Amino acid sequence: MIKNISVALLAVAVLAGCKNSSTTKSAQVTNAGTVPVAKDVHTLSNADSVDMQHLDLDIAVNMDKKQISGNALWTINNKEKVKTLKLDTYDLSIDSVLVDSKKVTYKLDPQIKFLGSALHIPIGATSTAVRIYYHTGADARALQWLDPQQTHDKLHPFLYTQSESIYARSWIPCADGPGIRFTYTARVKVPKGLLALMSASNPQEKNDSGIYHFNMELPIPAYLMALAVGDIAFKAVDERTGVYAEQGVVEKAHWELEGIGDMVNAAEQLYGPYRWGRYDVLVLPPGFPIGGMENPRLTFCTPTILAGDRSLVSLIAHELAHSWSGNLVTNATWDDFWMNEGFTDYFERRITERMLGKSYVDMLWELGYQDLVDQVKDLEKTPKDTWLKLDLKGRDPDDGLTDIPYEKGSHFLELIERTVGRDSFDHFLAKYFNAHAFNTITTEEFLVYLDSNLIHGDTAILNKLQINKWVYGPGIPANCPRAGQERFAKVDSERVRFLNDVPPAKLATSEWTTHEWLQFLRKMPPALSATQMGKLDEAFNFTTTGNSEIADLWFVMSVRAGYSKAYGAMETFLSSVGRRKFLEPLYGEMMKTPKNAPMAKRLYAKYRKNYHPLAQESLDKLMAK
Numbered sequence: 262m263i264k265n266i267s268v269a270l271l272a273v274a275v276l277a278g279c280k281n282s283s284t285t286k287s288a289q290v291t292n293a294g295t296v297p298v299a300k301d302v303h304t305l306s307n308a309d310s311v312d313m314q315h316l317d318l319d320i321a322v323n324m325d326k327k328q329i330s331g332n333a334l335w336t337i338n339n340k341e342k343v344k345t346l347k348l349d350t351y352d353l354s355i356d357s358v359l360v361d362s363k364k365v366t367y368k369l370d371p372q373i374k375f376l377g378s379a380l381h382i383p384i385g386a387t388s389t390a391v392r393i394y395y396h397t398g399a400d401a402r403a404l405q406w407l408d409p410q411q412t413h414d415k416l417h418p419f420l421y422t423q424s425e426s427i428y429a430r431s432w433i434p435c436a437d438g439p440g441i442r443f444t445y446t447a448r449v450k451v452p453k454g455l456l457a458l459m460s461a462s463n464p465q466e467k468n469d470s471g472i473y474h475f476n477m478e479l480p481i482p483a484y485l486m487a488l489a490v491g492d493i494a495f496k497a498v499d500e501r502t503g504v505y506a507e508q509g510v511v512e513k514a515h516w517e518l519e520g521i522g523d524m525v526n527a528a529e530q531l532y533g534p535y536r537w538g539r540y541d542v543l544v545l546p547p548g549f550p551i552g553g554m555e556n557p558r559l560t561f562c563t564p565t566i567l568a569g570d571r572s573l574v575s576l577i578a579h580e581l582a583h584s585w586s587g588n589l590v591t592n593a594t595w596d597d598f599w600m601n602e603g604f605t606d607y608f609e610r611r612i613t614e615r616m617l618g619k620s621y622v623d624m625l626w627e628l629g630y631q632d633l634v635d636q637v638k639d640l641e642k643t644p645k646d647t648w649l650k651l652d653l654k655g656r657d658p659d660d661g662l663t664d665i666p667y668e669k670g671s672h673f674l675e676l677i678e679r680t681v682g683r684d685s686f687d688h689f690l691a692k693y694f695n696a697h698a699f700n701t702i703t704t705e706e707f708l709v710y711l712d713s714n715l716i717h718g719d720t721a722i723l724n725k726l727q728i729n730k731w732v733y734g735p736g737i738p739a740n741c742p743r744a745g746q747e748r749f750a751k752v753d754s755e756r757v758r759f760l761n762d763v764p765p766a767k768l769a770t771s772e773w774t775t776h777e778w779l780q781f782l783r784k785m786p787p788a789l790s791a792t793q794m795g796k797l798d799e800a801f802n803f804t805t806t807g808n809s810e811i812a813d814l815w816f817v818m819s820v821r822a823g824y825s826k827a828y829g830a831m832e833t834f835l836s837s838v839g840r841r842k843f844l845e846p847l848y849g850e851m852m853k854t855p856k857n858a859p860m861a862k863r864l865y866a867k868y869r870k871n872y873h874p875l876a877q878e879s880l881d882k883l884m885a886k
């Protein structure tokens with residue numbers, strides 16, 4: 262996913278003591294007890310005792326009632342012969358439960374904040390089939406139901422899911438932990454005239470029955486379960502990649518994403534074969550709360566990447582990279598989230614470097630470093646939230662969704678690369694993905710694997726890396742690598758010229774990409790005068806830019822400078838964009854002063870309904886401050 266620790270100060274002991282291990286199962290103690298058993302505190306299930314092997318899902322999607330109903334048939338192996346199967350649910354109504362085709366009396370616990378309700382099902386030692394009839398509730402956190410006017414084409418309703426981190430349980434009764442994998446099939450009935458898509462083998466066109474069949478024969482965790490329903494069209498890019506979007510968006514999306522076939526090839530050259538069959542991208546309606554979601558075979562992405570100049574497609578490189586880091590090798594618990602996101606940010610930049618060159622990717626590294634500095638400052642009062650290994654016990658795993666796992670994680674890996682050399686690190690990573698394919702890993706297991714397969718206890722390397730400071734220490738370690746500043750140095754000198762009253766039209770900006778513009782604006786003094794804002798706008802048309810990254814930053818600057826000429830466009834932006842990355846800084850900037858807070862409240866009251874439940878939750882908190 263495109264963007265906070267069980268604490269065990271074990272790394273030193275692990276690195277000093279273990280030479281011979283690789284682990285493939287997160288719940289195993291691998292080395293004479295030196296690696297702790299992963300304990301996922303965010304599932305109420307007992308999947309450690311009962312293998313959840315396969316799911317056959319049979320559901321109907323009612324767009325009018327905004328409800329999913331049907332049944333989930335789980336094939337299980339009661340390996341520890343327990344008497345009860347416990348599953349995760351959130352705001353699900355259970356209609357009946359059958360075990361081996363016989364109706365049983367189940368129990369649903371009272372709801373625990375954000376974790377939901379455990380469903381207790383009596384099972385026998387040899388039970389293999391558990392079928393649960395259920396329907397979803399109005400508070401299903403994974404589901405966003407869009408009315409036609411909230412879509413691009415404004416003709417048909419739309420539904421999509423966002424299951425990461427622990428929201429799959431709000432639309433499927435399941436064992437909802439990243440360390441629990443299963444295969445699935447699904448039969449999904451939708452209103453005629455609409456297409457259904459999942460994180461599985463997918464149809465490429467609508468049929469007359471409105472019934473679609475899906476198969477995912479590779480084991481995935483519940484957070485990668487995904488469904489989208491709408492008037493969706495498909496356009497192929499090459500034989501294994503393509504683009505899905507609303508009818509009125511698909512051509513534009515196809516043009517913008519035409520490079521995804523080359524991107525998959527570039528990724529394969531780095532770390533080995535793409536193992537999921539097809540790679541398609543679904544461009545969602547504007548309310549999608551995040552940049553992208555790496556649902557296997559079908560990345561879900563925000564329409565804000567459709568900048569018209571292919572300048573924001575590195576987001577796709579990120580979601581594609583998850584096909585290795587995250588989907589193939591998965592963080593065992595949400596405390597190990599950097600194992601998904603740090604690796605993916607690193608891999609994303611390696612793909613981008615291969616496609617667009619070193620000086621280009623250096624800009625991504627530098628902007629990421631700036632985000633990391635800002636994030637560490639924001640988390641000043643809770644320094645443990647800046648460790649790579651998180652401790653989210655008793656907290657919503659979404660509290661861990663900061664820039665730390667992404668940027669501190671990727672910079673740590675970049676440091677390893679620079680220390681051991683790129684060839685050695687690439688060889689190690691390819692081997693790592695292969696050795697742990699379709700499995701999960703904890704931070705501690707990774708550190709053991711890193712030592713056994715790359716560092717080999719070399720004290721000179723260990724002294725250079727200072728692993729504990731990265732993994733179990735706060736802030737940005739002193740040895741954090743920095744990218745080359747070749748292109749940004751030129752941007753910085755143009756900014757100085759502007760601040761010395763050189764007319765904007767005379768600045769050397771003709772070759773700039775989105776990233777140069779971001780650097781140009783980010784490093785402006787805290788508040789420009791309305792006159793300076795006006796001059797920039799006149800020369801560069803920031804208020805009317807179609808580039809959401811630049812627009813968002815410009816609107817934040819406009820609020821700060823009281824540059825009211827941008828407010829109309831800002832309102833349009835807030836009405837149509839649902840991505841938290843953009844909404845939070847903008848509403849947050851308005852909420853900083855008594856003068857602007859009423860504007861934030863007015864706009865939020867007006868457009869809250871356009872945002873996904875997850876965006877609403879975080880914005881409700883921000884607006885209550």
Ligand SMILES: [Zn+2]
Nearest residue numbers: 262263602605
């Ligand atoms: Zn990600």
